[in-house]
Amino acid sequence: MNRLNIPDRRTLLVGLLVGLISFLGAAESDACTTAVISGKATVDGRPILWKNRDTTSSIHNEVALFDDGKYQAIGVVNAGNRAAIWMGVNEAGLCIENSVSRDLKIEGSASGPGNGGLMKKALQTCATVADVVKLLDKTNISGRSTVANFGVIDAAGGAALFETGPKSYVMFDANDPQVAPQGYIVRSNFSTTARKLNANPKSEDLDEIYSAERYMRACSLMSIGEQQKISLEHVVRRCTRDMADKNLPHPGSVNAPEGTLPEIINTTNTISRTTTVSAAVFQGVAPGEDPALTTMWTILGDPKFSIAVPCWVAGGVADELTDERGGELGEIAISLRDWNLTPDKEGVYTQSLPGIWSDLWRVEDALLVDTQNAKASWSKRKVIATTIAKFHSQAAKRAMKAMEQEFRETKAAALATPQPATPAFEPTSTSASR
Numbered sequence: 001m002n003r004l005n006i007p008d009r010r011t012l013l014v015g016l017l018v019g020l021i022s023f024l025g026a027a028e029s030d031a032c033t034t035a036v037i038s039g040k041a042t043v044d045g046r047p048i049l050w051k052n053r054d055t056t057s058s059i060h061n062e063v064a065l066f067d068d069g070k071y072q073a074i075g076v077v078n079a080g081n082r083a084a085i086w087m088g089v090n091e092a093g094l095c096i097e098n099s100v101s102r103d104l105k106i107e108g109s110a111s112g113p114g115n116g117g118l119m120k121k122a123l124q125t126c127a128t129v130a131d132v133v134k135l136l137d138k139t140n141i142s143g144r145s146t147v148a149n150f151g152v153i154d155a156a157g158g159a160a161l162f163e164t165g166p167k168s169y170v171m172f173d174a175n176d177p178q179v180a181p182q183g184y185i186v187r188s189n190f191s192t193t194a195r196k197l198n199a200n201p202k203s204e205d206l207d208e209i210y211s212a213e214r215y216m217r218a219c220s221l222m223s224i225g226e227q228q229k230i231s232l233e234h235v236v237r238r239c240t241r242d243m244a245d246k247n248l249p250h251p252g253s254v255n256a257p258e259g260t261l262p263e264i265i266n267t268t269n270t271i272s273r274t275t276t277v278s279a280a281v282f283q284g285v286a287p288g289e290d291p292a293l294t295t296m297w298t299i300l301g302d303p304k305f306s307i308a309v310p311c312w313v314a315g316g317v318a319d320e321l322t323d324e325r326g327g328e329l330g331e332i333a334i335s336l337r338d339w340n341l342t343p344d345k346e347g348v349y350t351q352s353l354p355g356i357w358s359d360l361w362r363v364e365d366a367l368l369v370d371t372q373n374a375k376a377s378w379s380k381r382k383v384i385a386t387t388i389a390k391f392h393s394q395a396a397k398r399a400m401k402a403m404e405q406e407f408r409e410t411k412a413a414a415l416a417t418p419q420p421a422t423p424a425f426e427p428t429s430t431s432a433s434r
Contacts, residue, residue: 030054030055030057030100030189031054031055031100031188031189031210031211031214031273031275032051032052032053032054032055032098032099032100032188032189033051033052033054033099033186033187033188033211033214033215033218033271034049034050034051034052034097034098034099034149034151034186034187034188034218035048035049035050035151035184035185035186035187035218035222035235035239036049036151036152036153036159036160036161036174036184036185037049037050037159037174037183037184037222037230037235038157038159038174038175038180038183038184039157039159039284039286040175040183041174041182041183041184041222041229041230042229042230042231042232043229043230043231043232044231044286045286045287046232046283046284046285046286047153047157047158047159047174047283047284048153048230048232048235048281048282048283048284049095049096049097049151049152049153049159049280049281049282049284050097050235050239050240050279050280050281050282051087051097051098051099051151051279051280052239052240052271052272052276052279052303053076053086053087053276053277053278053279053280054273054275054276054277055275055277056275058078058079058081058277059277059334060078060079060277060325060326060330060331060334061076061077061078061079061086061277061278061300061301061326061327061330062076062077062079062080062300062321062322062323062324062326062327062330063075063076063077063298063300063311063317063321063322063327064077064082064085064317064322065313065316065317065322066082066085066120066123066124068124069123069124069125070124070125071090071091071092071094071123071124071125071126071127072090072091072313073085073088073089073090073091073120073123073124073313074088074089074296074311074312074313074316074317075087075088075089075119075120075123076088076278076280076298076300077116079323079324079325079326079327080324080325083116083117083120084114084115084116084117084119084120085116085119085120085123086098086116086119086278087119087278087280087282087296088119088120088123088296089123089282089294089295089296089311089312089313090123090124090126090127090313091291091292091313091314092126092127092128092154092155092291093127093154093155093284093285093291093292093294094122094123094126094127094128094129094131094132094152094153094154094155095152095153095154095282095284095294095296096119096122096123096132096150096151096152097119097150097151097280097282098115098116098119098148098149098150098151099148099149099151099187099188099189100115100147100148100189101147101148101149101163101187101189101190101191101194102147102189103147103190103191103194103195104146104147104148104163104164104165104166104191104193104194105147105165105166106165106166106167110143110144110145110166110167111143111145112139112142112143112144112145112146112166113139113144113145113146114144114145114146115146115147115148118135118139118144118146118150118164119150121135122135122152127154127155128154128155128156128158129152129153129154129156129158129159129160130158132150132152132160132162133171136162136164136169140167140168140169143166143167144164144165144166144167145166146164146165146166147164147165147166148164149161149162149163149164149187149191150162150164151185151187153282153284154284155284155285155289155291155294157175157284157287158175159173159174159175159284160172160173160174160175160185161174161185161187163191163192163193163194165194170193172185172199179199180199180200181200182222182223184222184230185199185200186200186215186218186219186222187215188211188212188214188215188218189210189211189214190206190209190210190211190212190215195209200219201215203216213245213246213269213270214269214270214271216247217242217244217247217270217271218239218242218271220247221234221238221239221242221271232281232283232297232368232372233368235281236281236297236299236308236364236368237254237361237364238254238255239271239281240271240272240279240281240299240303240308241253241254241272241303241304242254242255242270242271242272243255243265243267243270243271243272243304244270244271245265245266245269245270246269250262250265252350252354253265253350253353261350261353261354262350263349263350263351264342264347264348264349264350265347265348265350266342266346266347267346267347267348268346268347272302272303272304274302274337274341274345274346274347274348276302276303276304277301277302277330278298278299278300278301278303278330279298279299279303279308280296280297280298280299281296281297281308282294282295282296282297283295283297286379289379290378290379290382290383292312292313292314292383292385292388293312293375293378293379293383294312294313295310295311295312295371295375296310296311296312297309297310297311298310298311298321300321300326300327300329300330300333301329301330301331301332301333301334301336301337302333302334302336302337304337304348304353304356305333305336305337305340305356305360306329306330306332306333306336306360306403307329307360307361307363307364307367307399307402307403308364308367308368308399309321309329309367309392309395309396309399310367310371310391310392310395311392312388312392314383314385314388314389315385315388315389315391315392315393316389316392318392318393318395318396318397319396320396320397320399320400321396328400329396329399329400329403332403332404332406332407333403335407335410335411336356336406336407336410339352339410339411339414340352340353352410352413355409356406356410359402359405359406359409360402360403360406362402363398363399363402364399366398367395367398367399370395371391371395374391
């Protein structure tokens with residue numbers, strides 16, 4: 001793989017990255033926002049599953065292919081680690097993701113698969129939501145070390161969320177109007193069962209619960225009017241990049257396109273944060289469609305600085321998305337994010353965002369349109385794996401070309417910006433003796 005000169009740009013920003021490492025060690029980890037959306041609530045009747053992955057332990061992600069189970073699968077993993085999957089899809093059309101919910105932890109020790117290990121097991125052995133129920137029933141007995149809300153959709157229209165502890169779980173069916181009257185279920189980093197809340201708690205029920213603001217904001221993004229349905233484009237563009245704070249849109253952003261962005265946006269409590277390392281939006285299939293058309297729109301790196309690429313199990317994984325050091329497309333997004341972080345690492349400078357979005361989202365818009373057109377054509381005949389693989393490879397290259405161009409332009413701008421003087425280092429007797 002022909003990688004960009006990443007060490008060179010890191011040399012330019014040593015001080016920034018040292019601060020970032022310190023920040024990553026201290027920040028809240030594994031803080032994700034998710035939604036399970038039944039076909040009843042979408043514009044085309046296909047279910048949608050969404051996850052923004054926030055973590056401080058593994059910022060380098062890649063997409064990996066798994067072909068050693070009952071079902072082949074692809075998923076977003078920590079770079080170089082195939083032991084766990086953090087969001088993925090298999091050839092049967094089953095999609096799964098999670099958000100950590102530590103309030104599901106029980107007293108004492110727990111054994112068995114953890115959150116990512118269980119998702120890997122589900123993708124390699126399960127075809128439907130009903131199969132996931134069987135897996136959870138079985139592991140209730142054999143043991144799990146899970147503390148998570150798992151979102152699942154399948155090729156039969158199944159859409160459910162499971163609040164899952166080490167020895168028990170509760171299922172919420174997004175197709176059940178008694179459970180999900182609007183056809184969707186949202187979660188951040190708490191469980192309703194552990195806190196004895198109803199399936200869709202209101203803001204007044206959440207008190208000072210961590211991640212409550214992200215949960216409420218995600219709910220508001222789903223509630224787009226009684227006559228409107230949720231579209232794939234809405235979730236990919238607006239939900240994954242949302243930076244509204246306390247339900248207040250930011251002019252000039254995806255929240256409020258008209259107007260001028262503030263100089264800085266603090267992302268501590270927003271859906272798209274400085275700790276967001278990847279995102280995925282899964283689009284299921286309509287009744288009668290081939291499960292192979294189930295699509296994982298993958299965004300490696302901070303979604304604000306990256307492009308969504310369509311992925312299919314039958315299409316394999318393009319080189320731009322997979323590497324044991326991190327998919328290169330995502331590594332570029334990390335660089336772009338680093339160059340726009342505020343000194344406290346809790347927010348982003350916005351001066352460069354409109355230009356970045358104008359360049360990258362033009363390509364993403366074209367990919368969304370071209371992919372939907374291609375899938376409409378594929379659905380009329382037997383799905384051919386080589387055709388899907390070629391389309392996926394070309395889509396990844398289109399996205400990568402745009403990211404490389406953005407990298408060069410942003411690097412040039414960074415070099416042109418005067419850097420603050422660094423004080424000369426004078427070793428003390430203590431440091432010199434080490």
